[in-house]
Amino acid sequence: MTVASHRIDTNTLRRGACPSITAPMQTGDGLLVRLRPVSAALSAQDLLALADIARRHGNGLIEITARGNIQLRGLIDASVPRLAADLAAAGIETRTGVAIEIPPLSGVDPSEIADATPIADALRNAIAAAALTLAPKLAIVVDGGGVLSLSDMVADIRLDAIETNEGALWRLAIGGDRETARSVALLPSDAVVDGTMAVVSALAAAGPATRGRDLDVPTLSANLSEGDNGQEAISWFKSGPRHPVGKHHIGSRLVLGVAPAYGQVHADRLAALVQSLSACGAMEFRLATHRTLLVCGLSEEGLSAAQGAAEREGFWCTDKAPGRSVSICAGAAGCASASFDTHAAADAVVAHAAGLLDGSVDIHISGCPKGCAHPARAAVTLCGTADGVGLVLNGKASDPALATVPADGFVPAIQRLGALLRNRRAESETAKSLLDRTAPDTIVSAYQGHQ
Structure with a gap:
């Protein structure tokens, strides 16, 4: 990765578009950059590197967003290319393009209906290959279920796994969360990407400002020959997800969800937390919805110590945090x-x-x-x-x-x-x-x- 490849597009220094390294957003305290790490599992060294980058190139304020991304605040024009170079040097690869969200424990949670990762990766590749012009904030959710599912996340396009006697099917829906999105089709795994790309193509054909809520469901359903329209699928879903903050039993694993107060923390405090959690036995970290950081690899004893460490650093770490x-x-x-x-x-x-x-x-x-x-x-x-x-x-x-x-x-x-x-x-x-x-x-x- 070269500094030149991250030249800032000054036309996108505005509110309303998703801020990224190539298109930072101007805010009251400088430029803001949003990062979506490629790896679902981050190491302590990854988080310490992010804290150091936030201090050196911004004002040190780090935010975990409602959708589980990282934002760095207080940057200036000259610091953004250097930030990109330092991320590359630290081995932290970030995603670009349409936001495709999956549950933070996809492929790890034995209670999930299906692993969302392969579908999300295939869909991401298909969208990139199609090179379509889509709304800047277009969002797609691929939700395989599990303890920390994304049923409450609003998206332009949703794919929700449904357990049936014939195996997992995917409900394709548009414009809402799991309950409010409008069903388009119920598809087998081998038809999901093509079916979803039909909706993506319809969005692109309708213009770059078109969102999922703007599309006509009967027309989309009629154009998809696979499966039914999934109108009854909503009744098949299991109960909604737990809030990610607090203690979770994921199969035989213990996971602790911690959250900075209202999603924002200074880099120094994040670094102190990561070092303390590592001393408690934390093996990896995962970003989650509701501005949460999941701490994995803890024993029962280590989890209790980790909760104390998080509280000392001002993080919320129980499901009672108001x-x-x-x-x-x-x-x-x-x-x-x-x-x-x-x-x-x-x-x-x-x-x-x-x-x-x-x-x-x-x-x-x-x-x-x-x-x-x-x-x-x-x-x-x-x-x-x-x-x-x-x-x-x-x-x-x-x-x-x-x-x-x-x-x-x-x-x-x-x-x-x-x-x-x-x-x-x-x-x-x-x-x-x-x-x-x-x-x-x-x-x-x-x-x-x-x-």
Whole structure:
């Protein structure tokens, strides 16, 4: 890899496209680069090298994204080519092209229906060979199931493995997560790549801004001769995945999921964590969804020590961590589009409205209406606008707010909302149940202080 091969495309220094080494994104604290390592299993040396690269070429801030990628912040134009050279020197190869996501333990988890890796690799090669022009943020999920499946990940195209008496079949669907995506076909393994490429070709033919949600399902289904349309497949799926943070038994293996608070950590702290976890017996690390790092190779004794090490470094490492249900973007400290401090807002929600954070609903705190941290709908979205912080229920950051409070009135608003929910909550009631039975007008009144 040469420095010249990573010349920056200045036309892509804009928000809205996926940031990469060749197309970094300008943010409030400099350029941002997103890395998708080719290897599912990273060594301690790989992570220490990434920490060193983040310090030398950026401001040292590292993020694990909601989709399990790595972001480095605070770079400048001159540092990006040097970053690429240092990644190559460290032996860390990163992917380019369409994002194709698979469960982090594909091929390792004995409870999975099928290993997603071969299908994902074949599809990746087919798309590269076709050289089609596709939407910059087009996303594909190939989900073979298992403990940490990707059933809750939204994608333009989804392939979900289904267990049948004849073996594994793949449900091809578009525009959503496992429950909301629209079924196109149910395909055997030997027809999956061709069937999926028919959908990819339809996206390309419709134009570079076309997403999965824009396609017509009956037309796609009619053009696929293999299998049925998979409309009944959703009822065949096993239960949804566990959150990756916390302790997992994967066959005979122990895996610990740790997450930096709200997905962001300084390189020095990450390096300290990796060194401590290695001393506890960690053998490899895997990036996972929900801003999580999976720690593999631990014994029972080592896992207990690893949890203590993670807590000392400020990482969440149990399934009770309240902030794990909160998705936030960089906020005003790291993005010029953001209008308020999302980290401080998340801390306020944890402190004053922890009843929302039992894991039964998603909470999204967005610095602006683009909603980069959580493109899907959330039970509660708090979005920065020119007028303050808007409240959206069961929607996206781009949806109209039901109520807005000034940024300096946000903490009192959350205190009022938290008090309302505590007073109305029945014993052992989940946040989802509580929100479902509470009238939106009641929530809005508490948020605005009109009780």
